[in-house]
Amino acid sequence: MSGFEPVGSDIKWQGKIITAGVASYRYPDGRLVTRDKVWHPGAVGILAVDAEQVWLTRQPREVAGMTDSLEIPAGKLDVPGEPPLQCAQRELVEEIGMHADSWSELSGFYSSAGFSDERVWLYLARDLSAAEGGAQPEEGERIEIVPWPTDRLDEAISECQDAKSLIALLWLTAELTRGTL
Amino acid sequence: MSGFEPVGSDIKWQGKIITAGVASYRYPDGRLVTRDKVWHPGAVGILAVDAEQVWLTRQPREVAGMTDSLEIPAGKLDVPGEPPLQCAQRELVEEIGMHADSWSELSGFYSSAGFSDERVWLYLARDLSAAEGGAQPEEGERIEIVPWPTDRLDEAISECQDAKSLIALLWLTAELTRGTL
Numbered sequence: 614m615s616g617f618e619p620v621g622s623d624i625k626w627q628g629k630i631i632t633a634g635v636a637s638y639r640y641p642d643g644r645l646v647t648r649d650k651v652w653h654p655g656a657v658g659i660l661a662v663d664a665e666q667v668w669l670t671r672q673p674r675e676v677a678g679m680t681d682s683l684e685i686p687a688g689k690l691d692v693p694g695e696p697p698l699q700c701a702q703r704e705l706v707e708e709i710g711m712h713a714d715s716w717s718e719l720s721g722f723y724s725s726a727g728f729s730d731e732r733v734w735l736y737l738a739r740d741l742s743a744a745e746g747g748a749q750p751e752e753g754e755r756i757e758i759v760p761w762p763t764d765r766l767d768e769a770i771s772e773c774q775d776a777k778s779l780i781a782l783l784w785l786t787a788e789l790t791r792g793t794l
Numbered sequence: 795m796s797g798f799e800p801v802g803s804d805i806k807w808q809g810k811i812i813t814a815g816v817a818s819y820r821y822p823d824g825r826l827v828t829r830d831k832v833w834h835p836g837a838v839g840i841l842a843v844d845a846e847q848v849w850l851t852r853q854p855r856e857v858a859g860m861t862d863s864l865e866i867p868a869g870k871l872d873v874p875g876e877p878p879l880q881c882a883q884r885e886l887v888e889e890i891g892m893h894a895d896s897w898s899e900l901s902g903f904y905s906s907a908g909f910s911d912e913r914v915w916l917y918l919a920r921d922l923s924a925a926e927g928g929a930q931p932e933e934g935e936r937i938e939i940v941p942w943p944t945d946r947l948d949e950a951i952s953e954c955q956d957a958k959s960l961i962a963l964l965w966l967t968a969e970l971t972r973g974t975l
Contacts, residue, residue: 616861617854617856617861619856625806625807625809625814626806626807626814626815628806628814628816628830629830630830630908630909631814631830631832631909633806633807633809633812633814633832634807635809636856636857638856646856648856648857649809649810649811649812650857651812651814651832651857651909651910653906653909656908673798674904674907674908675798675800675817675819675827675829676817676829676831676832676907676908676909676910676911677904677907677910677911677913678911679904679907680797680798682907684907689908720960721955722954722955722956722957722960723855723858723860723955723956723957724905724906724957725834725905725906725910725912725957726855726857726858726860726863726865726955726956726957727811727837727855727857727870728811728812728832728834728857729832729857729858729906729910730857730858730859731906732858733957773903774902774903774904774907775903775904775907776903776904776905776906776907776914776957776958776961777957779901779903779961780957780960780961780964783961783964783965783967783968784964786964786968787964787967787968787971790968790971790972791971
């Protein structure tokens, strides 16, 4: 399979977070394809694990119709120039009021590669401690902090309907089952 | 945490596949929130497994900049009224030329719950057999069929950058490790 070159974008709408329009690509054989495209700044997700629990959140996800989506802590790359790891460290404090001394990158993936360039950086955060001042939700954020026992991970996976969080929790299940974490 | 009511949508652009705009929601305390929103018809993904391999594909994902994304077979719910399971059965034939006698729903999730209503239905397909006529790619689709040995799943997970496929492959890893599949 051969590569393609981007040959142009026709921006149709710029929202607060996303930009939508049509992008065109040319293949070496001359074929031109056009795709609906959503540009997104990218996001981070954090799998924060201590000896007995993984730190989850519940929050409304209005556009998906969920009143209390069970998720890992996460956030958008909405500070210009901020590297993903730094964003993850900031979000862990803001959303659940924790610092972590140990960070490693677990995975990087595209949420919906067919129409969006949103990439998610997923981190494992360990050696947790309470941050001074606790959680600092942004104005209007309605985030509940949910410490979840790691011996009941299957129940979290059954309830969870958020892609990045499922990836993190399934990864954790596999590692715990193998005894490699 | 209390629920919210949708109170209106302002469509800004209608593409071939997606629709983009702003949606508003009202909380019981009177607070109004507006969100960038991408409406999407939804999609299916298929984890097709036989005794020794899982059936994967490689295909370009232009908007995400990937020339050969390693994925499970998948497709959009782009036939009006077609139920997700029927779409999955059709896509398995079209993309990899296989029928399955055994189907079960593994999971349902939102790709990017913060800005899109795209829901993915994930199925486990077993008891596979070759479909008459083989794979039937749509015009212009460039899909390579990749049978992947299940004893080398970790390598597929390392390479894969597609959310729905990671969920399926991590689920399979956990089941195989536990000996429950």
